[in-house]
Amino acid sequence: MGIHPGDLSAFDCEITYDCLHALTMLVTIIEEQ
Structure with missing residues (x-):
């Protein structure tokens, strides 16, 4: 998609519950x- 792994990694992470839980x-x- 032309998106580098670091540009929207945090945004994509918030969409995933498991990742959001890990961030919390x-x-x-x-x-x-």
Whole structure:
């Protein structure tokens, strides 16, 4: 589609529940530090 893996990777990630859940856990871990 002419999209580089990094341009919309975060956007595509939010569409996927599993990835969104992983991002949420990652943010939680970062905030705890």
